Amino acid sequence: MAFAHAIVIGTGGVANFCANELQKRGVSVSFIESRPDGVGTSEAICRRKGIPYECLGKESLTARLLAIEDDTLVVSASNRYLFPEQVLAKPNLLVVNYHGALLPKHPGRNAEAWAIFSQDAEGGITWHRVVADVDAGDILIQKSVPITDKTTSFTLLREYAKLAQSGFAEIVDGLLSETQPSFVQQGERHAIMYSWMKPNDGTLDLSWSVDKMSAFLRAMDYGPLGTMGFPVVTLDEGTFKIVKYGFDTNSSNASSGWVKPLTEYHIRHEGVVIDLEVKKID
């Protein structure tokens, strides 16, 4: 085994799974949360499993990584920390990251939303080596899943978590023995998306096709996570946030308009009715 030491940096289910897989293989593993998920599952599981746990800010984390002397596998999962070049240049560290897209598609943040909004037929995850450019390193493994007209960003995130776990289980032994093959990313690299970016700036465009409106609403839908906030729509009466939406292909409603004034609006388009529950933005 090339690596007897590992650090998992991240938060949530995928990071927890990776720490557990490494511990099961006898690796001396520690866990660093750079941004707690707020739910606290990582800290609870580390406590239970006897895995050393720390929550560190950016500067402390960089100092900690720079101080590592042993050969160490660094696993990044659901992690916002960007590894500085001086960390990546350390010859005793192998840094790998889980990204929620089929790279080189959708590098950057909230990739699941961009895959849905782009009306991709499939989404997926990539485990890759980390290099200085964001999500640009060589690919270790990819796994895909269909995106359907029911897929939301929340449901896709959940699917990705499962794929990321099974993908890591497949490559972990190869990573630890430094025998895991990797390959250069092929195809057109998409632009990097940042956390503040939203599909169409978060605004529903009533001139879109039904499929595009559906893709937009499902891309913005992070369920209870609320990652992108509520989408908005501008009607004659002002601008409204969309708090709920639904699709009805059998509706007999004749035209677009208010069902309940200022709270429930129907869009009739291409034989489909889109039900919107809205709240006026003051």
Next chain:
Amino acid sequence: MEKLLEILKGIRPDVDFENETSLVDDGILDSFDVVSIISELDDAFGVQIRIDELDPENFNSAASIMALIEKLKK
């Protein structure tokens, strides 16, 4: 408790909520599950739990979730 178990089963039908007592500590529930439960508890019981204030130990069993609901309703 019946209503709570129905909600929990709706989110994770594969989990034995009647008997499990380490749902978070053993990684049976992940953070997606916990936020989904929080959202459903708000809708069903009118209790609001701030994610940045929650203690995962309150989600280790159906009984501990029920105790949390009762505490927040007071």
